[in-house]
Structures are given as C-alpha cells and as structure tokens.
Amino acid sequence: MLSALLVTGLAACATQATAPAVPGDTALGPVLVDAKRMTLYTFDRDNAMPGKSVCNGPCATNWPPLVANAGDMAKGDWTIITRDDGSKQWAYKGKPLYGWVKDTKPGETTGDGFLNGAWHVAKP
Template identity: 55%
Template sequence: MKSFLLPSCLVLALSALACGTALAAAPVKTSGGMLVNQDGMTLYTFDNDAAGSGKSACNGPCATLWPPVMAEADAKPEGDMTIVTRDDGARQWAYKGKPVYLYKSDMKPGDATGDNFRNIWHVVKP
C-alpha cells in the first residue's frame, strides 16, 4: 500500500471542507499598487477618520456614497487589517487603524475615481 504526503495547506483545506466550514480569505489584496477587495474594487480611507480610534466618521448618507468594507461577525484582524465598530454596531475593516471604504462611482475593478475626492478621500497604498 502506497502512502502519499499532502502539503499541510491542502490537508487543512480538505479538513475544513469535510467539517463544513470555509477558510476565510484575506479581506484585501494588492493590485496596481493599491489595496483592493477580493473583487478587485479599490479601497479608500477618509481623512475625517482618526487612525486607531476604533470608529468610522462616515455614516448615514456618507456611507451610501462610500460603502464601508464590512467584516463578518467571526472575522479576525490580520496583519495591517484590523476591525472597527460602526455606530450601528456593525463591524468594518480598517487598514493601519483607518476604516476602509469602496466608492459607489467606481464601476469596475481597477477604477479609482474617488482618489483625492474633495481632497479627503484617498486610495489605500500599502
């Protein structure tokens, strides 16, 4: 009988699938020198958010134009990505302590039409 050694990451992935759980992907990645979500949409920070405050200053109509990048209830901070709690109790991803957002007018992956909007919204560059 032959035995095969599987790479540990494959073993973990197969174990997670067998148990009915999914492995959480990192919430962001780098593309074109900027941070994007898993769909390739550009992430932004807002100058009115204080790094490390644990809060977002973009709520109500602001959050309609600049949708927050939400974190699942069981999400855990990873590296430079942390989690803040919004005014409504929801959880939002933050990069180096600053909440991150999408821009409603970005239509396709790679769009960065919100960069320097009103000189207070900026593309996140790692």
C-alpha cells in the same frame, strides 16, 4: 455528504484566515482592493477619532464600508472597528476602509482626491 461538509468547513476556515483585501494594480500604482477587485479608500476625517469611522448615513451609502463578517478576526495590520450602527468594518493600519459607488469596474480610482482631497486610495 460528509466530504462536502468537510470541504465547506475548510473553505470557511480559509476565508477567515485570509486578509480582507489584497493589493491590486491601478493607474495610481498598487492599491488595496476588495474581493471583487474594486479599489478601497481611506477618509482623512477618520483620523480625528482613531478606531472609529465618521462616515455614516448618506456618506456610507456613497462610500460603503468594507464589512467584517461575524467570525472574522483581526490580525497584524488588519483590525475590526465597530460602526455607529453596530456593524463591523475592516481597517488597515488603523484606517477604516471603504468602497466608492462611482467606481464601476476594477482598477478605477475615481474617488481619489474627492471632497477637497479627503479621500485617498488605500495603499498596501
């Protein structure tokens, strides 16, 4: 029992110490992907308000934010922003990160260039 608790505690610490996304390969080259290996994206309109996401409501339904969990800590190029609803979201080099509901399997990049080129794959 004690060893199981110790292993669980060590796994939680290791999770908090790792980056929230990793590089993955796509037809567009290397991109950042989430834990499910799904492509992550950035939104040009977020640039108007650094450290803030302007993708809320229906936008966030289609472009789900990369959620930062309680206990996650910013480090290096990785920061955590607070969304309008109070939830936390990961950002890389100051750019909030999102998934795209129309990507259905790892390696897809169907959101790149969406909305007159405002959405882009997140590059490592």
